[in-house]
Amino acid sequence: MKTSEHDLVLAHLNLFAVLKNLEELVVRDPESARMTADWNETIQFTVMGGPQAFLSFSGGRCTVGRGAARKSTISLFFLSPRHLNRMFSEKANPIPVKGFLKLPFLAKKFPKLTERLEYFLKPTDALLKDPGYLALNTLFTLHTAAFAAAEMAAGEAFSRASTAGLGSGSVLLKVLPEGPAAHIEFDKGKITAKAGEAEKPAAFMYMKDLAVANAFLNQKMDAFAAIAKGEVAIWGQMPFLDALSRVLDRIPVYLAP
Amino acid sequence: MKTFTFEKSQALFDRAAKVIPCGIYGHMSPAPLIPPSDYPFYAASGTGSRFTDPDGNEFIDYMCAYGPMVLGYNHPKVDEAAKKQRKLGNCLTAPAPVMVELAEKLTDLVSGADWAFFAKNGGDTTTYAVMVARAATGRKKIVAIKGGYHGVAPWTQGFGHHGVIEEDAQNIVRIPWNDFAAFERVVSENPENVAAFMATPYHHPTFADNEMPAPGYWKKVEDLCRKKGIVLIVDDIRCGFRLDVHGSHAHFGFKPDLVCFCKAIGNGYPISALVGAEALKNDAARVFYTGSYWFSAVPMAAALACIEELERIDGPKIMLEFGDKLLKGMVEIAKGHGFTLKVSGAPSMPYLRLTDDPSLVLMQKWCGECTRRGAYFTSHHNWFVSTAHTDEDLQRTFDIVDDAFRAIKEGGK
Incomplete structure (x- = not known):
């Protein structure tokens, strides 16, 4: 087959x-x-x-x-x-x-x-009320998203098309104030994800706190509205973030939240 | 200098986000307005070169509704023409006589135009132009430029955007701007199968420096199109009537087969037009293409008045000259603060970038600081000027620009 x-x-x-x-x-x-x-x-x-x-x-x-x-x-x-x-x-x-x-x-x-x-x-609303659980679930969700994005950009036709034509640079995804963070590096078509901060990111996505990050990464909130309201701040080279967001949007096609 | 706050805009947005996808969607989404906290999300009113937001903050507008505002908001001649037509009728069972007048005006004014077809948005005309080209040639492929924007139809967005499938864009071949050899290659690789070449008069992508045509580029493209029977389409939706009232192709000295107009032809009234050469008139007639409001008479009357006024005052010359003064002044102010402001594109619709920071963060901060002081600038898109911008606007803008540079310097470079 x-x-x-x-x-x-x-x-x-x-x-x-x-x-x-x-x-x-x-x-x-x-x-x-x-x-x-x-x-x-x-x-x-x-x-x-x-x-x-x-x-x-x-x-x-x-x-x-x-x-x-x-x-x-x-x-x-x-x-x-x-x-x-x-x-x-x-x-x-x-x-x-x-x-x-x-x-x-x-x-x-x-x-x-x-x-x-x-x-x-696999969180429940009750579990997410526990700050320790929220922190770990958010960390794993962030890492899963970043690692999945890199895999999809390499192997999924839609995501490959989304990220085609991007130059070189990295995108930092960080939960404020102290993390966690992950970054995705674009290097002439090669895309890799790593845990932690990037050295000189071309673009930044800062999520206001753990609760916002959790809801945002699990696609429980309108991403555009979250950005407009300042709950998620984006800076820098938008084409990277634009392409990345289209890839991240596709994660639930494979991994049910 | 006093800076603005946007409580009412934000409260409106909170309501909007509950009932409208994205709160505000499309090109007016606050997402690329960075940081959103420095921008109004709504405009309550506008006059001349300025608009006022729901919080009562007034802005000198350098986006001009992303292009449609060309003579100034609430322009008396345009609005009077619209008002007169509204009294007679707008959306009727048959087109109003003004449609014929407008078509005659456009074909008289636009170089090489023998007929005109009207719709509502720029994207209506780019899609129609592609259909006409395919009908005329019996071919499939459309050659367009990487990063070129021709609307939101699936074929224009391309695979990799939500809601677009691979097949939607499989006959669209994207090549780099100013790369004539790439065009030649596509033509030779697709013998007898390239229906059209579509591009803007010069390359004005978002988030990147704009690029003028290289010497001889358009002539070579035109010659190859003629030789191979390829329809040459100019998307003049953004540049149209900001470079030349006879069409931007007249400005750059070449002759397309089809030209798409929108934005500046109606000064804010909803109308777009495709104009074309006689040779394609029958093909255009054969393509069935229409919309419920495409025959509305009020926008046609407004467009006729707008175009007549742009011609009378030589609007493009006014905008190019104003843009030139604005940009030269801003570059000098930037220099005085130790920054390098790079300008690209036409002065009537320039794209600006601070080269001191390749990530664009500095540019985003500066545009935000200018906007919250009353000069509405964006960092992702080319700006627009209008014939309504005044010397007073210019001086006020320079003061704002100066203060904003001081603010970002104090905030750390």
């Missing part, structure tokens, strides 16, 4: 925008930190006709990388991008091809961590 653009883009988002949040989760969430403190595993994800990624746990840190890991302890194979996506929506299982002795880790330990990530990525 031919892989659809939707399946392929979603597979990239699942690995490099959603799963990537584990890097911060094990640092910022005490429960996740405790859980993973002594993990020493590298999980390889190989998708036929799709992306390849690895997830490494070592010394209490987590790294999500592209391509093949230098040495994996567990290797999971997926028949297609859709197969991978179905695993992320808990409708399918991966095919383990290495690390059979680690199956208990995969079956019991690892899901507890992904459940924790899901808890922070």
Whole structure:
């Protein structure tokens, strides 16, 4: 069966925008930190006709990388991008091809961590009233948005067209007053996203506070109205922000809020 | 210098945001007015070169309603002509006689125009021009310029904008401005399939310096179009009647087949026009294209009065001269404060940029500071001047510009 653009883009988002949040989760969430403190595993994800990624746990840190890991302890194979996506929506299982002795880790330990990530990525109104939860959910939402934008600009026809023709420069997305922040670098067609501040951004998007950022990033408010009212301030080279906003608008096509 | 506040504008916007998408949509959206806190979102009234917002703040207007205001708000001759026609009738079951008068006026005045067709917005005429070109040639491809704006129809926006699908723009080929070799390449790669070349008289994108045609550019484009049977369309919607009353192609010395007008032809009354050469009149007649209000007589009467007045006073000359004085003065004031203000485009519709900051943030701050002192400037789009701008406006603008530069210097460069 031919892989659809939707399946392929979603597979990239699942690995490099959603799963990537584990890097911060094990640092910022005490429960996740405790859980993973002594993990020493590298999980390889190989998708036929799709992306390849690895997830490494070592010394209490987590790294999500592209391509093949230098040495994996567990290797999971997926028949297609859709197969991978179905695993992320808990409708399918991966095919383990290495690390059979680690199956208990995969079956019991690892899901507890992904459940924790899901808890922070899928807020309820009640949970968002907790300032700690709001801060973490906003951070993960911001990072997911930035990483997803880079993936989509590379792999989705609409987003590629939106960002085509932009020059070089970076866009800073920052929640005031103290962050979190992420930035997206455009370099003659190559687009990458990173957590944290940019050195000399060409364009800036400042969200007034965590509550505004949360509502804005989750598309719960009219973006234009938010800008006009000063809840979200934009400065600098607008073509970058204009193109980026069209890409960000498309995220719910793949990742339901 | 006193600075303005905008409580009533903002309160109106709060109401608007509940019942109107974006609060204010399209080109008048506050989003590119940076920072929005320095701008009025609504205009309550206007006279001459100035408008007043709901808070009672008065602005010397350098956007002129994004172009339509050319003789000044509430111009007596234009408004009187509109008033007379309104008494006779506006939207009737058949066109009013004034439609014929207006077509005769445009074909007399605009160089190379043998017929005129009327609609409401600029985008109506660019789409119609494309349809006429395709009808005349039986071809599909339209060559346009990267960054060129021809309206909001899906084919003009292109894939990558919301609501536009790939197929909408698959026959639009965008090439860089002033790149004749690129045009030649597209023509040779699409033998017998290029219907039209469409461009503005000079390149006036947003967020970027405007560019005049390179010497010989238009002549080469015209020659290739003639040789290959390609319809040459000029989108004169923004420049029209701000460079030359005979059309901007007369200003630059070439002969298009179709010319799109809007903005300045009605001094704010809703009307646009496509004018064309005799050779395309039958093709234009075959394309079915119309709208409920396209025959409204009041805007036609207003347009006739507006065009007659622009011709009588040589409006473009007045605007070019005023723009020249304005820009020279502002560049000097900027220099005095240690800033470099770069001007591009025609003085009657200039694009300005402070080169001291490539991110445009400094320019945005300065435009905001000027606006909250009473000179309405934008940082993303070319400005417009009108024949109603006076020497008093000029002096007041210079004072504001000076004070605004001082303010941004104090705020840190």
